[in-house]
Amino acid sequence: MTQSSASPPAGDVAGTDAGAGVLRLDRITKVFGSLVANDAVSLDLRPGEIHCLLGENGAGKSTLMNQLYGLLQPDGGEILLDGAPVRFANPRQAIDAGIGMVHQHFMLVDVFSVAENIVLGREPGRGGILDLRAARRLVREMSERYRLEVDPDARVEDLPIGVQQRVEILKALSNDARFLVFDEPTAVLTPQETDELIEVMRALRDEGRAIVFITHKLREVRAIADRITVIRRGRVVGEAAPSASESELAEMMVGRAVSLRVDKTPAQVAGARLEVEHLTVTSPDGVVVVDDVDLEVAGGEILCVAGVQGNGQSELAEALLGVVPASRGRIRLDGTDLSRATPRRRLRAGMGFVPEDRKHDGFVGSFTVAENMVLNHVDAFADRGLLRLGDIRSHAETLTEQFDVRTQSVETPVASLSGGNQQKVVLARELSRPLSLLIASQPTRGVDVGAIEFLHQRIVQERDKGTAVLIVSTELDEVSALADRIAVMYRGRVVGVVDADTSREVLGLMMAGVPHEEAVRSASVTTVAEEEQKLEAEVAEHVAELEGSGPAGPGLEGGGSGV
Amino acid sequence: MVSELLGWVLRRLGRWVPWRDVLITALAFVLAFLVGAVLMIVSDPAVVGQYAYLFTAPQLPLGASWEKVSSAYAALVAGSVGGWVPLTETTAQAAPLICAGLGVGLAFRAGLFNIGAQGQAVVGAMAAAWVGFSWHLPPGIHLVVAVTFGMLAGAVWGGIAGVLKARAGAHEVIVTIMLNYIATGLLAFALTTTAFQRPGRADPISPVVDWNATMPRLEGSRLHLGFVLALAAAVLVWFLMERSVAGFTIKSVGLNPHAARTAGMSVSSSTVLAMLIAGALAGLAGVQAALGPNVSGTPTPLSGGLVGSIGFDAITVALLGRSRPLGTVLAGLLFGGLHAGGLAMQSQAQTSAELTTVLQALIVLFVAAPALVTTVVPFLKARRAPLTGTTPTGGLSS
Numbered sequence: 008m009t010q011s012s013a014s015p016p017a018g019d020v021a022g023t024d025a026g027a028g029v030l031r032l033d034r035i036t037k038v039f040g041s042l043v044a045n046d047a048v049s050l051d052l053r054p055g056e057i058h059c060l061l062g063e064n065g066a067g068k069s070t071l072m073n074q075l076y077g078l079l080q081p082d083g084g085e086i087l088l089d090g091a092p093v094r095f096a097n098p099r100q101a102i103d104a105g106i107g108m109v110h111q112h113f114m115l116v117d118v119f120s121v122a123e124n125i126v127l128g129r130e131p132g133r134g135g136i137l138d139l140r141a142a143r144r145l146v147r148e149m150s151e152r153y154r155l156e157v158d159p160d161a162r163v164e165d166l167p168i169g170v171q172q173r174v175e176i177l178k179a180l181s182n183d184a185r186f187l188v189f190d191e192p193t194a195v196l197t198p199q200e201t202d203e204l205i206e207v208m209r210a211l212r213d214e215g216r217a218i219v220f221i222t223h224k225l226r227e228v229r230a231i232a233d234r235i236t237v238i239r240r241g242r243v244v245g246e247a248a249p250s251a252s253e254s255e256l257a258e259m260m261v262g263r264a265v266s267l268r269v270d271k272t273p274a275q276v277a278g279a280r281l282e283v284e285h286l287t288v289t290s291p292d293g294v295v296v297v298d299d300v301d302l303e304v305a306g307g308e309i310l311c312v313a314g315v316q317g318n319g320q321s322e323l324a325e326a327l328l329g330v331v332p333a334s335r336g337r338i339r340l341d342g343t344d345l346s347r348a349t350p351r352r353r354l355r356a357g358m359g360f361v362p363e364d365r366k367h368d369g370f371v372g373s374f375t376v377a378e379n380m381v382l383n384h385v386d387a388f389a390d391r392g393l394l395r396l397g398d399i400r401s402h403a404e405t406l407t408e409q410f411d412v413r414t415q416s417v418e419t420p421v422a423s424l425s426g427g428n429q430q431k432v433v434l435a436r437e438l439s440r441p442l443s444l445l446i447a448s449q450p451t452r453g454v455d456v457g458a459i460e461f462l463h464q465r466i467v468q469e470r471d472k473g474t475a476v477l478i479v480s481t482e483l484d485e486v487s488a489l490a491d492r493i494a495v496m497y498r499g500r501v502v503g504v505v506d507a508d509t510s511r512e513v514l515g516l517m518m519a520g521v522p523h524e525e526a527v528r529s530a531s532v533t534t535v536a537e538e539e540q541k542l543e544a545e546v547a548e549h550v551a552e553l554e555g556s557g558p559a560g561p562g563l564e565g566g567g568s569g570v
Numbered sequence: 571m572v573s574e575l576l577g578w579v580l581r582r583l584g585r586w587v588p589w590r591d592v593l594i595t596a597l598a599f600v601l602a603f604l605v606g607a608v609l610m611i612v613s614d615p616a617v618v619g620q621y622a623y624l625f626t627a628p629q630l631p632l633g634a635s636w637e638k639v640s641s642a643y644a645a646l647v648a649g650s651v652g653g654w655v656p657l658t659e660t661t662a663q664a665a666p667l668i669c670a671g672l673g674v675g676l677a678f679r680a681g682l683f684n685i686g687a688q689g690q691a692v693v694g695a696m697a698a699a700w701v702g703f704s705w706h707l708p709p710g711i712h713l714v715v716a717v718t719f720g721m722l723a724g725a726v727w728g729g730i731a732g733v734l735k736a737r738a739g740a741h742e743v744i745v746t747i748m749l750n751y752i753a754t755g756l757l758a759f760a761l762t763t764t765a766f767q768r769p770g771r772a773d774p775i776s777p778v779v780d781w782n783a784t785m786p787r788l789e790g791s792r793l794h795l796g797f798v799l800a801l802a803a804a805v806l807v808w809f810l811m812e813r814s815v816a817g818f819t820i821k822s823v824g825l826n827p828h829a830a831r832t833a834g835m836s837v838s839s840s841t842v843l844a845m846l847i848a849g850a851l852a853g854l855a856g857v858q859a860a861l862g863p864n865v866s867g868t869p870t871p872l873s874g875g876l877v878g879s880i881g882f883d884a885i886t887v888a889l890l891g892r893s894r895p896l897g898t899v900l901a902g903l904l905f906g907g908l909h910a911g912g913l914a915m916q917s918q919a920q921t922s923a924e925l926t927t928v929l930q931a932l933i934v935l936f937v938a939a940p941a942l943v944t945t946v947v948p949f950l951k952a953r954r955a956p957l958t959g960t961t962p963t964g965g966l967s968s
Contacts, residue, residue, distance in 0.1 A: 330831055351834035360832065368832040371825045382822065383833035389815045396813070 027089055028054045030186050036083030037070055044070040046241045052186050052217040059228045060221045062238035063455045068221045072188050076108045077101035107184025109175045111191045117164040121157050122146045125178045149177055169200035188219040197315055198515030205231050225253045229546045250550040261456045269463045274491040277306035280475035281444050286336035288326045296322045298499035304475040311490035312479045315518050319499035320479040321363050324448045328360045329353050341443050354383050357443035361433055361450050369433040372422030376414050377403035379421045380436045410435040427454040438469055445469055448479040483511050510538040594943050598936030606929045607639045614638055642919040649914020650907035658791035664906025666855035668800040670884030671902050672807050673851030675893035680844030681824035686746025687852040688881025689753035690724040694853025696757055697723035699860040699872035702779030712782035717857050724853015725846045732845025736838030758874055776872035784869040785861050796858040808895040820844050855880050886934050
C-alpha cells in the first residue's frame with residue numbers, strides 16, 4: 008500500500024494489551040478569551056472501542072478534537088500516545104501519528120474524482136507526474152477491504168452525501184489511521200445511510216481501530232457506543248454505559264431533567280388556512296428547486312416538511328414568504344391570494360417566519376435585542392413614522408422574560424448572545440404577534456437540548472391557538488416530536504404526505520425518493536412504536552454483548568466532575 | 571442610592587462614549603503630528619543643513635528643528651482656535667464639510683458608498699446660486715427658496731444614483747463617480763451660457779448673489795447661518811436615524827439587507843430614500859459655498875472652483891466620524907480647523923499648504939487603521955476590553 012514515511016511503531020493495529028496503542032488526552036484545557044472551551048478534559052481512546060463523545064452544541068467537543076487533530080494547540084494538559092507525550096503542530100503531524108478525522112463538513116475537492124481526492128496531499132507518482140493508475144488501484148483495494156463501495160473515477164460533486172462521507176472515511180484510512188474521529192457524521196445522512204455508517208464503524212472497530220464518535224443524538228449513541236463520555240460546558244461530567252436510558256443521558260448532557268417528548272394533544276384541526284397549488288421555484292441559474300408542490304396546512308395542525316438538506320425545503324419556505332420569487336403556482340392564506348404579494352404584505356397578512364439561517368436572514372446582529380424583536384413589525388411600535396422607544400423596550404422586556412432569553416439587557420446587541428438565545432429572540436418576535444401561519448425552518452438548529460424542549464412547547468402552543476404551522480426540518484427527531492402530518496421532499500418534489508407515526512425507516516426511504524406505498528412495502532417496520540421496540544431490542548443485544556465480552560461497568564459512573 | 575445613581579451614570583457614559591475609540595483617535599493625532607514634524611524637518615533645506623553638525627554641535631540641528639516644528643504648529647493652533655476670529659473661521663470651513671459628511675455617513679449606514687457628494691454639492695451650489703442671482707425675492711424668503719432649491723438639486727443628483735441602484739442594480743460607486751464628472755462639466759458649461767455668465771465678462775463667473783439670498787453672518791466674524799444649519803442638519807439626521815421608522819429601516823438594510831428583506835422591508839425604497847437624503851445634505855454643503863458670505867462678508871459669485879473638494883473631504887470626514895452625526899460634526903470641525911490653521915501656517919510659518927493636506931491624510935490614515943495605532947503603541951493591545959471609566963488621556967503619558 009502506501010509508504011507512510013513516519014509511520015508509528017504499531018503497524019498492526021490489533022494491539023490488545025492495555026498500555027500500547029492507547030491515545031490519551033490528559034487534562035486538556037483550551038481557553039478562548041474569557042471562554043473556557045475545554046476545562047481539564049481527559050479522554051482515553053483504546054483500540055477496538057467505539058468511544059462516544061456526547062454533548063450539546065458548544066459543549067467543547069469539536070474544540071477538543073481539533074486539538075487532537077493539530078488544528079488547535081492546547082493551553083494546558085497533554086496528549087499521550089502509547090504513554091509518550093506528543094505535540095501536533097498541524098494536521099499533517101497528527102495524520103502521521105495515525106489520527107484520522109471525518110469532518111462534519113467534508114474536506115473534499117468537489118471537482119476531483121474519488122481517487123484524486125483520496126491521494127490528495129501525498130500523490131503517488133514520480134517526477135511530478137501523478138500516477139492515477141496507482142491511485143485508482145489503491146482506492147479499489149481499500150474499498151474492497153473495508154466494504155466501502157465507491158467508484159474511484161466518480162466525481163465527488165456527483166455523489167450523494169452518504170457516499171461522499173465514505174470517501175472521507177477512505178481518505179482517513181488510506182493514511183493508516185489508527186484513531187478515527189467522526190465529527191457529527193450523521194447530521195447529513197438519511198436513516199438508512201446512518202445505519203450503513205454504523206455498520207462501517209463497527210467493522211472498523213472490530214479491526215482494532217479506536218473510534219471516536221462525536222454526536223448530540225442520543226438514539227445513535229446507545230446503539231453503537233462501547234463507552235460514552237458526556238461533556239457539558241467544556242468539562243467531562245461523567246461516563247455512561249450504553250445501557251443508560253435516553254433520558255438519563257439527556258440529563259447528564261443538559262445538567263437537569265429534560266423531557267424528550269413534546270406534550271401535545273391530538274390536533275384540533277380547523278379548515279385549511281394555507282393552500283399552495285403548483286408552486287414552482289426556479290433558481291437564478293435555471294434549476295427547478297421547488298417542483299410543482301401542492302400543500303395544505305389547516306389551522307391547529309403542524310405540518311413538518313422532512314427531507315435531506317438541499318432538496319428544496321428552504322426554497323419552499325422562502326417562496327411562501329415571497330423573498331424568493333415563485334415562477335408558477337398559487338399561495339392562498341385564509342382565502343386571500345398572496346401569490347404576487349410582497350413579503351411585507353404577507354407578514355401583515357399574518358405570516359410568521361423563522362428563517363433557516365438566522366444570522367443571515369433572521370436578525371440584524373448589531374441591533375439590540377429590543378430592536379430585533381420589532382424588526383418585522385416596527386410599524387406597530389410607531390406613531391406617524393416615529394418610534395415609540397418606551398414601548399419597544401417594554402415589549403422586549405416582556406418577551407425576554409416570557410421566552411427566558413438570557414441577555415444582560417434588552418439593549419445588548421443580538422450578535423453577542425448565544426445561538427440558542429438568538430433563536431429565542433427570533434421565535435419570540437414571530438410568536439408575539441397574532442399569526443395565521445407560522446413558517447419555521449430548522450427552528451432548533453444549533454440550540455441546546457434544554458432550549459429545544461421550550462421552543463417546541465411554544466410552537467405547539469401556537470398550534471393550539473388555531474394557527475397553521477409549517478415546520479421545515481432535516482432532523483427526524485424534531486419532525487417526529489412536532490408533526491401532526493409529515494410531507495417528505497426529494498429533489499424539489501413532495502414525495503408524499505404521511506401520518507406522524509410513520510417510522511424513520513419509511514421516512515428515510517421516502518427522503519431518498521421512494522414513493523410511500525413502495526417504502527411501506529420494503530420497510531421492516533412502518534410505525535414509530537414498532538421502531539422503538541426494535542431499537543430497544545438492538546440496544547439490549549448490544550449491551551448484552553458488551554457485558555459478555557468486556558469489563559464495561561453497567562449503569563452510570565460518576566456524575567460530578569469525573570475527571 | 572447616590573452610589574447607585576453614580577454607577578448608572580458611569581455605565582451610561584461607558585456605553586455612549588467609546589473610550590477605546592477616543593483614545594485611539596487621540597493617539598492617531600499624536601502619531602500624525604509626529605510624522606508631520608519629521609516631514610517638516612526633512613523638507614526644509616535650511617534645517618536639514620544644520621544636521622551636518624549633529625555630532626559636533628547637536629544643539630544647532632535640534633534647535634532649528636524645534637524652531638521649525640513649533641512655529642508651524644503654533645501657527646496651526648493660532649489660526650484655528652487661537653481667538654474668536656480664528657474660531658469662527660474654523661466653523662465657516664467646517665460647516666459645508668459637516669453637511670456633506672452627514673450625507674456620506676448616512677449613505678454608509680444604508681450600505682451605500684456615496685462617492686458622489688462632490689457632484690451633489692456642485693449641483694446644489696449651481697441651483698442655489700442661480701436662484702440667488704437671477705431671482706429677486708424679499709429678504710428671508712429669497713434665502714429660504716435658494717436653500718431649498720439647492721438641497722432639491724442635490725437630492726435629485728443623489729436620487730439618480732439611488733434609483734439606478736434600486737431599479738437596475740447599477741453600482742452606486744461607479745454611478746456617483748460619473749455623476750461627479752457630469753456635475754463638474756455641467757457647471758463649467760453653464761458658466762459659459764447667458765443664464766449663468768455675468769454680463770460683460772469673458773471668464774466663467776456668474777453674477778454676485780443677491781444680499782437677500784446671502785447667509786447672514788455675525789458682524790466682525792466668519793460665523794454665519796451655514797454653521798447653524800449644519801448643526802441643525804446633524805440633529806435632524808440623528809433624529810431620523812435613531813427615532814424614526816425610516817431610519818430604522820435604512821439602518822437595517824445597511825447592516826443586513828437579507829434580514830431586512832426577510833422582515834418585509836423594501837431594500838430598493840430604502841436605497842432610494844437614503845440617496846435622496848444624502849444628496850440633499852451634500853446639496854446643502856454646496857448651498858453654503860454659494861450663499862455663504864466670503865471673507866470680507868460680502869456675497870459671492872458662482873465659479874468653477876467654488877465648491878473646491880468639499881465632496882471628497884466629506885468622505886474622509888464621514889469615515890473619521892464613524893458615520894455618526896456627532897462624530898461627523900467633530901470630524902468636520904477638526905477638518906475645518908486644519909483648513910483654517912493651514913492658511914495661518916502658510917502665511918505665518920512659511921509652511922507649504924500641501925503639508926496641512928499631508929497632515930490631514932496622516933490623521934485619517936491612522937484613525938482608519940486602528941490596528942496600525944495599536945501596533946505602534948503596544949500597550950493598547952493588552953487593553954482589548956473597553957476602557958470604561960478610565961480617562962482617555964491617562965494612557966498617553968505611559
